[in-house]
Amino acid sequence: xxxxxxxxxxxxxxxxxxxxxxxxxxxxxxxxxxxxxxxxxxxxxxxxxxxxxxxxxxxxxxxxxxxxxxxxxxxxxxxxxxxxxxxxxxxxxxxxxxxxxxxxxxxxxxxxxxxxxxxxxxxxxxxxxxxxxxxxxxxxxxxxxxxxxxxxxxxxxxxxxxxxxxxxxxxxxxxxxxxxxxxxxxxxxxxxxxxxxxxxxxxxxxxxxxxxxxxxxxxxxxxxxxxxxxxxxxxxxxxxx
Numbered sequence: 001x002x003x004x005x006x007x008x009x010x011x012x013x014x015x016x017x018x019x020x021x022x023x024x025x026x027x028x029x030x031x032x033x034x035x036x037x038x039x040x041x042x043x044x045x046x047x048x049x050x051x052x053x054x055x056x057x058x059x060x061x062x063x064x065x066x067x068x069x070x071x072x073x074x075x076x077x078x079x080x081x082x083x084x085x086x087x088x089x090x091x092x093x094x095x096x097x098x099x100x101x102x103x104x105x106x107x108x109x110x111x112x113x114x115x116x117x118x119x120x121x122x123x124x125x126x127x128x129x130x131x132x133x134x135x136x137x138x139x140x141x142x143x144x145x146x147x148x149x150x151x152x153x154x155x156x157x158x159x160x161x162x163x164x165x166x167x168x169x170x171x172x173x174x175x176x177x178x179x180x181x182x183x184x185x186x187x188x189x190x191x192x193x194x195x196x197x198x199x200x201x202x203x204x205x206x207x208x209x210x211x212x213x214x215x216x217x218x219x220x221x222x223x224x225x226x227x228x229x230x231x232x233x234x235x236x237x238x239x240x241x
Contacts (some may be wrong), residue, residue, distance in 0.1 A: 057241035058187045059089045062110060064134055068232045069114055075131065075149070076118035076161050086110055089241060108143065110136040120157060135175065136234070142182040145234055148175050162201075178218050179231055185210055186238045190227050 001121045067082040069075065087099040088108055096105050100112070112134045118132035132147040132154075149157075151174050168176050189210055192203050214221070214229065221229040227238040 002192070019222055022094075026109070042201060048096055055093050056187075056191075057090055057092075059087065059239050059241050060108070060134060060186065061237040061239075062088065063237075064112060064114075064233040065231075065233050065235065069134070069147075070116075072159070072162070072165060072232070073132065075114065075116045078115045078117045082113055082136065083235075084112070086112075091197050107138055108136075109138060110134075111148075114147070120153075121155075134233075139180075142180050144177055144180050145231075146175055148173075148179040150174065178233055181219070181234075181236065182217065182227075185235065186227075187240075190238050191240075193226055 011203065019048055029064050063085040064081055065083055067077070070077040085099075089097040091097055094106050096108055097103065100110065114132050114134050118130040120132065122130065132149045134145070136143060136145040137147055138144075149170070151170070154174070155175070168178070170176055189206060191208075217231075219229050219231050
């Protein structure tokens with residue numbers, strides 16, 4: 001029904017513009033229809049652009065699954081929580097209020113020492129960490145997450161891991177990337193969940209594309225609750241503010 005109403009409204013707008021140009025502008029009807037349609041599409045495009053450009057506050061809850069990291073990375077577990085949540089509230093397009101050790105930040109990122117029941121390696125000179133640190137940070141294509149390690153000690157430790165983890169490349173900065181959340185799913189796509197049929201947003205087609213793309217990166221979600229997605233090492237929940 002909504003799609004029919006939007007299409008009917010578009011036709012009425014084009015008809016009104018064409019009629020005005022024909023009767024008051026002296027244009028032939030064919031030219032009036034062509035110019036009226038073009039004016040209508042430009043007006044609609046500007047309206048949609050204004051709506052997209054208007055910032056809408058939102059909240060993300062990012063949860064680290066320590067249990068999965070302990071198991072897969074052969075780390076000694078602790079008696080503490082197996083899952084830890086961190087809340088990020090977007091106050092503007094570039095300001096996030098945070099629940100971790102930083103009150104505010106200009107980007108969505110997270111760095112957290114993975115709690116371990118025993119040292120993974122012995123710190124060397126100038127090193128203060130005896131285990132890996134988890135990171136979640138923005139990159140060109142989305143949000144990358146993984147672990148920051150100590151170079152030579154990680155090479156020894158990783159020899160005992162499954163091939164899919166052991167063979168992951170170690171970056172120049174001693175980071176091992178475990179996954180990626182592509183840009184655009186949160187908050188952009190999830191905001192359209194309750195507006196599934198629209199002339200301006202092909203939700204069903206985009207939903208199929210997003211489902212495959214997320215699955216390719218190891219994410220799962222319940223289609224009845226798309227604002228919460230899960231990865232082996234991470235869970236993310238979205239809500240409007």
